[in-house]
Amino acid sequence: MTDELTSVDDHLARILEQVRPLPDFQQPLMETLGLAAAEDVTAPISLPSFDNSAMDGYAVRHADVVTATDESPVHLPVVGEIGAGQARILALSPGTAAKIMTGAPVPTGADAVVPYEWTDRGVAKVEISRSPTLGQHVRPAGEDVAVGDLLIERGTILGPRHLGLLASVGRSSVKSRPRPRVVILSTGTELREPGNPLGHDSIYDGNSYLLAASARRAGAIAYRVGIVPDEPRAFLDALQDQLVRADVVVTSGGVSQGDFDVVKEALAPLGTVWFGGVAMQPGKPQGFGVVGEDRTPIFTLPGNPVSSYISFEMFVLPALRKLMGMSPTSRPTVTARLTHGVSSPEGRRQFLRGELGDDGRGASVAPVGGHGSHLVGDLANSNALIVVPEDTTSLAAGEMVQVLPLDSDF
Numbered sequence: 525m526t527d528e529l530t531s532v533d534d535h536l537a538r539i540l541e542q543v544r545p546l547p548d549f550q551q552p553l554m555e556t557l558g559l560a561a562a563e564d565v566t567a568p569i570s571l572p573s574f575d576n577s578a579m580d581g582y583a584v585r586h587a588d589v590v591t592a593t594d595e596s597p598v599h600l601p602v603v604g605e606i607g608a609g610q611a612r613i614l615a616l617s618p619g620t621a622a623k624i625m626t627g628a629p630v631p632t633g634a635d636a637v638v639p640y641e642w643t644d645r646g647v648a649k650v651e652i653s654r655s656p657t658l659g660q661h662v663r664p665a666g667e668d669v670a671v672g673d674l675l676i677e678r679g680t681i682l683g684p685r686h687l688g689l690l691a692s693v694g695r696s697s698v699k700s701r702p703r704p705r706v707v708i709l710s711t712g713t714e715l716r717e718p719g720n721p722l723g724h725d726s727i728y729d730g731n732s733y734l735l736a737a738s739a740r741r742a743g744a745i746a747y748r749v750g751i752v753p754d755e756p757r758a759f760l761d762a763l764q765d766q767l768v769r770a771d772v773v774v775t776s777g778g779v780s781q782g783d784f785d786v787v788k789e790a791l792a793p794l795g796t797v798w799f800g801g802v803a804m805q806p807g808k809p810q811g812f813g814v815v816g817e818d819r820t821p822i823f824t825l826p827g828n829p830v831s832s833y834i835s836f837e838m839f840v841l842p843a844l845r846k847l848m849g850m851s852p853t854s855r856p857t858v859t860a861r862l863t864h865g866v867s868s869p870e871g872r873r874q875f876l877r878g879e880l881g882d883d884g885r886g887a888s889v890a891p892v893g894g895h896g897s898h899l900v901g902d903l904a905n906s907n908a909l910i911v912v913p914e915d916t917t918s919l920a921a922g923e924m925v926q927v928l929p930l931d932s933d934f
Contacts, residue, residue, distance in 0.1 A: 529803040531914070532873050536839055538798075539812055540853065543821055543843045546704065546771065550697040553687045558743045560849045561686075563699040565676040570666035571692060575630040577606075579661045582621040582643060582650055583634035586658045592642075597653040602646060606631065621650050630662050637661035669693065679851055681933075704847045706739040707747045707770040708732050711759060711778040711786050712827065715751040730900060731776040731832050735825075738836050739774070742844045754778065756790035763790075767816040771847065774840055777827030780809045787811065787824045797822060803914060805872040806831040807838070829900040834875050834909065837928070856934055857911065857926040860887035865920045868912040877906035880927055889927050907931050 530538075548562035577583065583606065592598040600621040604613045608627040616622055616633040624630070624637060635658060642654035669675065675689055676682070682698070690698055710732040718728050729751055736746040747769060752762045763773065778787035779799060788811065791797040797813030808831075811824030821843065825835040842853035860880060868874040877892040877899075889910055893902025909928040912919060919925060 529801045532802055532804050532838060535802045535810060536842060539839055539843055540846055543846050545849045546701045546847050548699050548701045550699050552697050553690055556682045556698055556700045557687060559682055559700040561676050561678055561680045561682055561698055561700055562849055564674060564678050565698060567669045567671055567673045567675050567693050569693050570671050571669035572663050572665055572667060574665050576663050577624045577626055577628050577630055577637045577661060578663050579637050579639045580626050581624060581637045581639040583616060583624040583630050583637055584621045585618055585634060586636045588619055589652050589655045592652045592655040594653045597651045599649055599651050602648055602650050635659060701849045704744045704771040704844050705769055706744045706772045706774060707749060707766040708735045709749050709752055709762060709775045711752045711775060713753045731829055734829060734833055735774055735776060735836055742841055743848060744844050754786045756786055759786050759790045767820055770820050773820060773822040775824045776832045779811050779824045779826055803872050805869060805874045807835045830903050833903060855928050857928055858887060859924050860889040860927045862919055862921055862923050862925050863888055863890040866891055867918045868916060870917050871914055873914050874912040876910040877902050878908045878910040878927060879906060880908035880929055
C-alpha cells in the first residue's frame with residue numbers, strides 16, 4: 525500500500541474508467557422494475573385505441589336527445605347492450621339508443637353517452653330526462669396517447685407506472701441492462717455467522733449483510749458468501765469458486781497494513797489490483813482492480829462496518845449504476861444547515877453520520893454519534909452523510925453543508 529493518498533474523486537474516476545455497462549437485451553416487463561430503459565419506446569397503438577364510454581348508460585346521437593328535460597323527456601327504443609369486451613353492436617341508427625357499459629366501444633353513429641342517472645334505466649325503451657353535451661362521457665381514441673408518441677426515453681428508470689404504460693400499449697418486454705451479480709466475501713478468522721455462539725475473541729459478520737443489502741437496494745443481485753478465514757489460499761479458492769457467477773466482487777476486511785490482511789496478501793501478487801490509501805475518513809484503506817479470465821471488477825473494502833458502508837456508497841454504488849446504464853452514477857447531495865459544530869482532519873474528506881430533517885427554517889442535519897468507524901449503531905440511526913471537504917477542519921453550528929441523503933431514490 526502506497527504512502528501517498530489519492531483523492532476520493534480520483535479513485536472514483538479510476539473505477540468508472542474501467543467499468544463498462546453490461547450488454548442490454550429485451551427483458552420481460554416485470555424483470556425490468558428499477559432498471560434503466562436501454563431504448564426509446566414509442567407507442568405502437570393509441571390509448572384509448574377506440575372511442576369508449578366513460579359511464580354506464582346509453583349510447584345515443586346527441587341530436588336525438590338535445591331537447592330532453594324532466595318536463596319533456598325523450599323516449600328512444602333500446603336496440604341492445606354493449607359490454608366491455610362484448611361489443612356486438614357496431615353502429616347505431618338515428619332515433620335509437622344502446623345500453624353501454626364503462627369502457628365499452630361507442631358504436632359508429634353515437635356521439636354522446638347518457639348516464640343511467642338521467643334515465644329510467646329502461647330495457648326495451650328508455651326515457652331520457654336530461655341531455656348530455658356533444659361528446660360528453662365519450663373517451664375519444666388517442667385522447668391519452670397517439671401512435672408514435674414517445675412513451676419512455678432511453679435511460680428512464682422504470683417504475684410501476686412506466687411498466688403499466690408499456691403493458692397498456694401491448695409491450696411485453698423492454699430493452700434494458702441486466703442486474704449486476706455481486707458476490708460479497710467477508711474475511712476474518714474472528715467472524716461468526718449470526719445465530720451461532722460467540723467465543724471470547726469472535727464477532728458476528730454484519731458486514732456481508734450490510735453490503736449485500738446495499739447491493740440489492742441498488743438494484744443488483746447479491747450473493748452473500750460464507751466467511752473466509754485469514755488464509756490467502758482459502759481466500760483465493762473461495763474467490764475462484766465465485767467468479768463464475770460474478771459481474772462484481774466486493775470484499776470487506778484484510779486491506780490495511782496488519783499481519784493478517786489476507787485480501788491484500790492474496791491479490792497483490794496478481795498485479796491487477798491496486799491497493800492504497802484514499803484521502804477520506806472513514807475508509808482510507810482501499811483496493812480496486814480486476815481478477816480472473818473475464819477481468820471481473822473487484823472492490824476490496826476496509827473491514828470496519830462504517831468504513832465498509834461508506835466505501836460502498838462512494839465507490840461500489842456508482843460502479844453498479846454504470847453497469848446498469850443509470851445516470852447519475854453517484855448519489856446527489858443536498859444543502860442543509862448544520863445543527864452542531866464538527867471538526868475534521870485536514871487533507872481528508874470526512875463523511876459524518878447525520879440525521880437529515882427540517883427544523884422549520886429549511887433542511888437541517890444533526891451529527892449522529894462519534895467519528896469511530898466501528899460505531900454501527902450510530903450508522904443505523906443515521907439517514908444521511910455530512911460531507912466535510914478536505915481543506916476544512918471545522919464547521920460551526922448554523923453553517924450550510926453538503927449532505928448525502930442515504931434513503932432517497934435517484
